[in-house]
Structure formats: C-alpha cells, structure tokens
Amino acid sequence: MAPETLKQVLESTDNIADTFRNTDINWQPYVFPDEYTNWIEEQRAVHESVAVVDQSVHMEVLDIKGPDAIDLLEYVCVNNFEKARTGEPPQAINYVACNPDGYVISDNIVFHLGENEFKSVGAEWPHNWIRYNAEAGDYDVQTEVTYHPDMYGQQDPENFRFQVQGPNALEVMEEVVDGSLPEIPFFQMDTIEIDGVETYALSHGMAAMPGLEIFGPHEYHDEVLDAIFNAGDQYGIRQLGSKAYKTGKIGSGWFVASVPAIYDHDELDGYREWLGADSREASLSLGGSFDSDDITDYYMTPMERGQDHMVDFDHEFVGREALEEMDQERERVTLLWDAEDVVNVYASLFGDGPTNKFIDMPDVANQWSSIHYDKILKDGEVVGLSKYPGYLVYERKFLSLATVDLEYSDPGTEVTFVWGDQTDKRRVERHDPVEIGATVAEAPYVRGGRRQM
Incomplete structure (x- = not known):
C-alpha cells in the first residue's frame, strides 16, 4: 500500500537523507520563462x-484571517508581531519559523493588510506549518491557500x-x-x-x-x-x-532554502502525519557533494542563515528555549570561486579521461536538485556548507552563499569546496568530483541599496 502521509513515507525508507539525495527534482516553481531576452x-x-x-x-499565497491571527503567527515564528498589534497596515514581516530545537523550517514574507488580516507569500513549507498549527491549536482563525503555482494556466x-x-x-x-x-x-x-x-x-x-x-x-x-x-x-x-x-x-545574501527541520523531532509527529505523501516535504531533491545519513545535518539555524536579528525573545514561540541556549557556530558568508579552477572544470569536457560535473550558467544547481549542499574544506576537514551557487555577470564571478565555522568566516580566508554529486539521480551525469578554490567574502556581497531586513 502506497504511503499516504509524510510519516508513512519516513517509515517506508531506511534512511530519508539517502532517499532525498537520490531523488530527481520533480517540480519547478518558476513557471515563467528562463529568459525573456538574454x-x-x-x-x-x-x-x-x-x-x-x-x-x-x-509563489503560493496563504490568507490568514480572524481574531487570533496575530497570536497564531507570533507563536509559530521567531518574529515579534508587536508592530502588527499596535501599528496600522500595510506592513511586511520577514517571517521565520523554527522547530522546537531552534532549526529553521522555512521563511516567507507575511503582509499585514487589514485588521486581523494577513497574507503570506512564498514557499508552501511555512504555509503548511501555519495551517497545521491553526487546525491543531485553539485559535479563532481561518486559513486558505488562494493560489499555488500548480494552478498556473487554470486559475x-x-x-x-x-x-x-x-x-x-x-x-x-x-x-x-x-x-x-x-x-x-x-x-x-x-x-x-x-x-x-x-x-x-x-x-x-x-x-x-x-x-x-x-x-x-x-x-x-x-x-x-x-x-x-x-x-x-x-x-x-x-x-x-x-x-x-x-x-x-x-x-x-538571502538563503533560498534549507531542508525544513521537521523530520525527526518527536513533538512534530502529528505534523508529519498531517502532511501528505504528495507534499513537497515528502519528495525533496538534495544535491551536492555533502553526504550525510543524518537528515538533521542538513538543518540550519537562523544565525547561520543570517537571520539572527529577526529572533525576538519577548514572546513565546516554538523553538524559543533552544535558541536562547544555542551558541552560534557558523556564519553566513559568500564564497568567491577561483576562476582558473572553474575554467578547468569546463576544460575537462575537451580532454581525455573523466569529466567533472558540468556547471550550468548562470543558475548552477537548481536544474538537478531543489536544495544544494557542497562540503567546504580547510586542511581536509569539513568546515561548512556551500549552499546556493550561481554566476553574476556584473561581478564577473561564480559565487555561492555559504555557512562556515566562525574561525574561517573572516573575509579573505582561503578554503576549497568539493564540486560534484555522487548519487543515482538521472539528471546528474557521470563525473569525477573536484575541489574548487574559494575566497570567503561578506554576505550580502553585492551592495547597492539593500539593507538588513
């Protein structure tokens, strides 16, 4: 009998991290063209x-309405909603949700548009978390998904x-x-x-x-x-x-996605039973050279995602106690890839012997996995994860958002990361992994008007 819930999916596999690493990307939310011109x-x-x-x-859109809307949202995220209680709409809040251990489930932008009226726009992972808690908790609130990318062309x-x-x-x-x-x-x-x-x-x-x-x-x-x-x-x-x-x-400097921290904690067992086997959470595609059998090794904290300034301890929320006691171990940075090493990856296509993993331009990894993790090395030891790679023509660089151990987070630090994906994904060609040199830089790396949210 086929699994019907995420909980049953987890029970049907020996190792969910290995399953996700060998799952081909099966959904692409960007329903508009790759290019309109060039x-x-x-x-x-x-x-x-x-x-x-x-x-x-x-992007998915979730409406949250009712007298307890603020109480619900404030409980299931690290942000303080005091300005929504006392200020006038419209307002925007960069909403971050964590599990009881303080690891990030996901983030979105929540818009306060009227009295007891909110609209969350972005990924479905935080929306599912909001909807579940609205149903499981004692809240006078209504939630409704008014749009999902699957509706494109139909509604x-x-x-x-x-x-x-x-x-x-x-x-x-x-x-x-x-x-x-x-x-x-x-x-x-x-x-x-x-x-x-x-x-x-x-x-x-x-x-x-x-x-x-x-x-x-x-x-x-x-x-x-x-x-x-x-x-x-x-x-x-x-x-x-x-x-x-x-x-x-x-x-x-915005981390697009990390593995939602929902797969192990006992308090989330009801949530895993609520989520369907057809949910995105049940069919992740993990890519990159980082390979761990422990799904929690793919979780991230708000601090290493550069979102620590959004955590407000002046209210009760899921994960508060864990975050209060948690020490920061890694820092969000940008990796600037060594140009010669990148050229050598392309050169492998024109010589004898094995080729290296092809580097797509400019969107490097999202063609063959939905969430990317490359291991960062210093003196042969793993010291971080390279997460979101791409090429920016106005910088003339390949770069990636990353999180590294604090002692290696200073701009100018030289590291390497392993480029490759040794899994059974059909979208990944045969190749030899290769180390690429990188220089640590600050995140955000590009400056020109954006300041901290």
Missing part, C-alpha cells in the same frame, strides 16, 4: 538600469505582483504612479495608485538594488505591466526570466 543583459539591467520581474504566479491569482529594481527603479515608478511617489523606508510599506488602481508597495530589492515590490488586483495585471514598460523604455528596462531572477538572490 539572461546576461537581464542581469546587467538589474545592476545598471532597471528590471521588472513578474512574481504573480510562481489566476488574486493579485498581480511585480518587482521593479535597479538604479533607475524609483525614477520609473515615479512616472508610473498617480501623483508623486512616497518615500518608503527599506522593508516598509505604503499604498500608491496606478491609473486609479490602489496598489500596495513594499520597499524591497532582492538583487541588492533599490526598488519596489507592488501588488494589486490581478485584473489590472497587463495594464500595470505595460505602464512599467512604457516608463522604463528610456532606461532600457528588461523583464527578468527565471535565470536572472534566481541568481540575483545570491549577491543579496
């Missing part, structure tokens, strides 16, 4: 002029969602809005009007460039996008495909 010019537009990305259809989302970013982003938006564009501090919100359509605006820039994320009624999607293109034409505006969009996050 990924190199799309990356350059973000850094040199202005770019727009249509975020309307690739429109409630809202259009565009991100306009780059050195000329605010000049473009100044022309797009009715009246004058309000000054919005970083990661703060306001409302604007575009051709009479009330639109929310969040000051935000995922590629470390200044910009706005705007959203409003989806029926005006085409009209608003056309207005952005018309205003941006003089600056050479480009629409980002998934290649340029995904790689921009590396320079901005």
Whole structure:
C-alpha cells in the first residue's frame, strides 16, 4: 500500500537523507520563462538600469484571517508581531519559523493588510506549518491557500505582483504612479495608485538594488505591466526570466532554502502525519557533494542563515528555549570561486579521461536538485556548507552563499569546496568530483541599496 502521509513515507525508507539525495527534482516553481531576452543583459539591467520581474504566479499565497491571527503567527515564528498589534497596515514581516530545537523550517514574507488580516507569500513549507498549527491549536482563525503555482494556466491569482529594481527603479515608478511617489523606508510599506488602481508597495530589492515590490488586483495585471514598460523604455528596462531572477538572490545574501527541520523531532509527529505523501516535504531533491545519513545535518539555524536579528525573545514561540541556549557556530558568508579552477572544470569536457560535473550558467544547481549542499574544506576537514551557487555577470564571478565555522568566516580566508554529486539521480551525469578554490567574502556581497531586513 502506497504511503499516504509524510510519516508513512519516513517509515517506508531506511534512511530519508539517502532517499532525498537520490531523488530527481520533480517540480519547478518558476513557471515563467528562463529568459525573456538574454539572461546576461537581464542581469546587467538589474545592476545598471532597471528590471521588472513578474512574481504573480510562481509563489503560493496563504490568507490568514480572524481574531487570533496575530497570536497564531507570533507563536509559530521567531518574529515579534508587536508592530502588527499596535501599528496600522500595510506592513511586511520577514517571517521565520523554527522547530522546537531552534532549526529553521522555512521563511516567507507575511503582509499585514487589514485588521486581523494577513497574507503570506512564498514557499508552501511555512504555509503548511501555519495551517497545521491553526487546525491543531485553539485559535479563532481561518486559513486558505488562494493560489499555488500548480494552478498556473487554470486559475489566476488574486493579485498581480511585480518587482521593479535597479538604479533607475524609483525614477520609473515615479512616472508610473498617480501623483508623486512616497518615500518608503527599506522593508516598509505604503499604498500608491496606478491609473486609479490602489496598489500596495513594499520597499524591497532582492538583487541588492533599490526598488519596489507592488501588488494589486490581478485584473489590472497587463495594464500595470505595460505602464512599467512604457516608463522604463528610456532606461532600457528588461523583464527578468527565471535565470536572472534566481541568481540575483545570491549577491543579496538571502538563503533560498534549507531542508525544513521537521523530520525527526518527536513533538512534530502529528505534523508529519498531517502532511501528505504528495507534499513537497515528502519528495525533496538534495544535491551536492555533502553526504550525510543524518537528515538533521542538513538543518540550519537562523544565525547561520543570517537571520539572527529577526529572533525576538519577548514572546513565546516554538523553538524559543533552544535558541536562547544555542551558541552560534557558523556564519553566513559568500564564497568567491577561483576562476582558473572553474575554467578547468569546463576544460575537462575537451580532454581525455573523466569529466567533472558540468556547471550550468548562470543558475548552477537548481536544474538537478531543489536544495544544494557542497562540503567546504580547510586542511581536509569539513568546515561548512556551500549552499546556493550561481554566476553574476556584473561581478564577473561564480559565487555561492555559504555557512562556515566562525574561525574561517573572516573575509579573505582561503578554503576549497568539493564540486560534484555522487548519487543515482538521472539528471546528474557521470563525473569525477573536484575541489574548487574559494575566497570567503561578506554576505550580502553585492551592495547597492539593500539593507538588513
């Protein structure tokens, strides 16, 4: 009998870490094209002029409403919701959820849009955690998934969602809005009007460039996008495909995903029984050279993800006691790959003998795994994990977000990491693993308008 829950999936395998490492990626949330024009010019537009990305259809949207909405959200995440209790909407909160041991389940952006009314946008992992706790706890709250990327082509989302970013982003938006564009501090919100359509605006820039994320009624999607293109034409505006969009996050220091910390803790047994065998949590695809039989070795803390400033101990939340006692062992950094070593990987394709793992450009790893972990070495010992790799043409570098032991986290430290994936994935070709040199740099590495959330 086929498993029906995540708990049954775990019971059906000897080692879930090994199962995930040998699972091919079977789902791609980026339902928009890889490129609209050319990924190199799309990356350059973000850094040199202005770019727009249509975020309307690739993220799940969860509505949370009711008198206990704040109590629920505050309990299942590390963030303090005091400003939602006392301040006026709209507001945005970079929501981070942890398990009882203080390891991250996932993160999203939660928008406070009205009294007892919230909308969470992003991955489904934190949404499942919110929904489960809403049902299992004594909360007067209603939750509803109003859009999921699987609905693409069958149902429109409630809202259009565009991100306009780059050195000329605010000049473009100044022309797009009715009246004058309000000054919005970083990661703060306001409302604007575009051709009479009330639109929310969040000051935000995922590629470390200044910009706005705007959203409003989806029926005006085409009209608003056309207005952005018309205003941006003089600056050479480009629409980002998934290649340029995904790689921009590396320079901005945002960890896209780590294994959700839900597979081992006894207190989460009910949650594993609630999650279906068809959930994304039940079919992860782990890639990279790091290989451990212990699934908890793939978990990450808020500190090593660079999210420690979001943890607020002035309220009760899942994982609080563990985080209060936890010492930071690793630091979020950027690895700058050695160019000669990278060229040698490509050169292996043109000589005799085994080849090395091919390096896709610019989105290095997400074509063959959903979550990536390469082991970082210093003097032959594992001292960290290289997590999210890619190429940025405006830096002329391959780089990756990583987490390393504190003693090796200083900028300029030389390390190596192992490039390869010795598993049975059909999407991974036969190859010999190879060490690539890297230099530790700060994260965020690209600066140009983004500050700490």
